[in-house]
Amino acid sequence: MDELFKHETNAKGRIDELIRLIKTYDDAYYNKAESLISDFEYDKLLEELATLEKNYPKLKRSDSPLLRVGGDVQKDFKQIAHRYPMLSLANTYSTEEIEDFFRRVSTGLGGEVFAVSTELKYDGVALSLSYRDGILAEAVTRGDGVRGDDITANVRTIKSVPLQVNDVDFGGVKVKNFEVRGEIFLRIPDFLEINIRQDENGLQQYANPRNLAAGTVKKLDPKQVAQRPLQIVCYHFFSDEIELHSQQENYELMQKLGIPTSPFAKLTNSIDDVENFIDKWRQKRHELDFQIDGIVLKVDSIRQQKILGTIARSPRWAIAFKYTAETAKTKLNKITLQVGRTGAVTPVAELEPVNLAGSTISRATLHNFDFITEKDIRPGDTVFIEKGGEVIPKVV
Numbered sequence: 001m002d003e004l005f006k007h008e009t010n011a012k013g014r015i016d017e018l019i020r021l022i023k024t025y026d027d028a029y030y031n032k033a034e035s036l037i038s039d040f041e042y043d044k045l046l047e048e049l050a051t052l053e054k055n056y057p058k059l060k061r062s063d064s065p066l067l068r069v070g071g072d073v074q075k076d077f078k079q080i081a082h083r084y085p086m087l088s089l090a091n092t093y094s095t096e097e098i099e100d101f102f103r104r105v106s107t108g109l110g111g112e113v114f115a116v117s118t119e120l121k122y123d124g125v126a127l128s129l130s131y132r133d134g135i136l137a138e139a140v141t142r143g144d145g146v147r148g149d150d151i152t153a154n155v156r157t158i159k160s161v162p163l164q165v166n167d168v169d170f171g172g173v174k175v176k177n178f179e180v181r182g183e184i185f186l187r188i189p190d191f192l193e194i195n196i197r198q199d200e201n202g203l204q205q206y207a208n209p210r211n212l213a214a215g216t217v218k219k220l221d222p223k224q225v226a227q228r229p230l231q232i233v234c235y236h237f238f239s240d241e242i243e244l245h246s247q248q249e250n251y252e253l254m255q256k257l258g259i260p261t262s263p264f265a266k267l268t269n270s271i272d273d274v275e276n277f278i279d280k281w282r283q284k285r286h287e288l289d290f291q292i293d294g295i296v297l298k299v300d301s302i303r304q305q306k307i308l309g310t311i312a313r314s315p316r317w318a319i320a321f322k323y324t325a326e327t328a329k330t331k332l333n334k335i336t337l338q339v340g341r342t343g344a345v346t347p348v349a350e351l352e353p354v355n356l357a358g359s360t361i362s363r364a365t366l367h368n369f370d371f372i373t374e375k376d377i378r379p380g381d382t383v384f385i386e387k388g389g390e391v392i393p394k395v396v
Helices: 002-031 039-055 065-069 095-108 188-200 209-217 222-226 247-257 271-287 302-308 369-375
Strands: 079-081 116-122 125-132 135-141 147-149 178-185 231-238 266-268 292-299 318-322 326-339 345-356 359-365 382-387
Touching: 002 039, 002 065, 039 065, 095 271, 095 292, 095 302, 095 318, 116 271, 116 318, 125 209, 135 147, 178 209, 188 209, 209 222, 231 247, 266 271, 271 292, 292 302, 345 382
Parallel strands: none
Antiparallel strands: 079 147, 116 266, 116 292, 125 135, 125 178, 178 231, 292 318, 326 345, 326 382, 345 359
């Protein structure tokens, strides 16, 4: 019995050490773009951990990195009530409405001075992550804002999601029990690579990264989810144990905990600052390797957020400025047919090259033959092409 206890004690120590090492390497690779060890060395650590967990199943931890490869197929998704309602943001498309937002906030605060946290609006799938005793306990979709689907098994496979957060002290309190809100998304290069494989296998290509991310997280087989390079970015923090004072402090705490956040958030103090930020990213968004569909504005002070409150299902202290879809006009030289391995035929527009959304476009999808007939599209016509939420441009 003493010998067995000795072996288990040694195994537990090694499991703890392996998880600590793998967590460090994952954080460096997925959140800091740094490779601290070779793929071979990393795989050997995973193999050793798998062997120890197999030999000592009672020692398997709930934050084991091996959960990232996916577990058993789920029969369905159970519904979980959100502890804090997942509100939707009001949208605006004009600077005049941004000015209205500033006026409403100023009136609601009785003329108090306020700052605004200005953030990129990632085009992804909203979800909440709940941590208990520092371990990921639940991942839930937005759903109707009150209840959402439990996708915890799938989210555990996303390597940028920490299964256990860093040990952080805030005002004398260990940050262990909390909830964060974020977006699941796919990087554009990963999306294009997936579509190349779809095309090579004669399968239909996916329309855009957001739809693919949304479909992926709702798969019933976590092993399939693990094969997709999903990412996460988080932007809000809730806890009954500590009291934060600002959105910027919110970001700083999540970063200390090891939770991925956007590096592009900026604190602004005037309408001019906000409009400059919006204009800057209207141009620079095409340089990003992920899609955004706008800019989110949030009153930075949490005390002021509470004063402003909510209306219906939207906060009065936040608003989303949405970029409109970009279009260009060009000549349609000819219509070609693209045939997949399964025999599916897709009409493609061969275009006079034109600049759109930061790149030169010479081909665009024509959707299907019914669309061509309905619009009476013929070679030699002048056509409008659009690149909104789609990576692949389309004739509209």
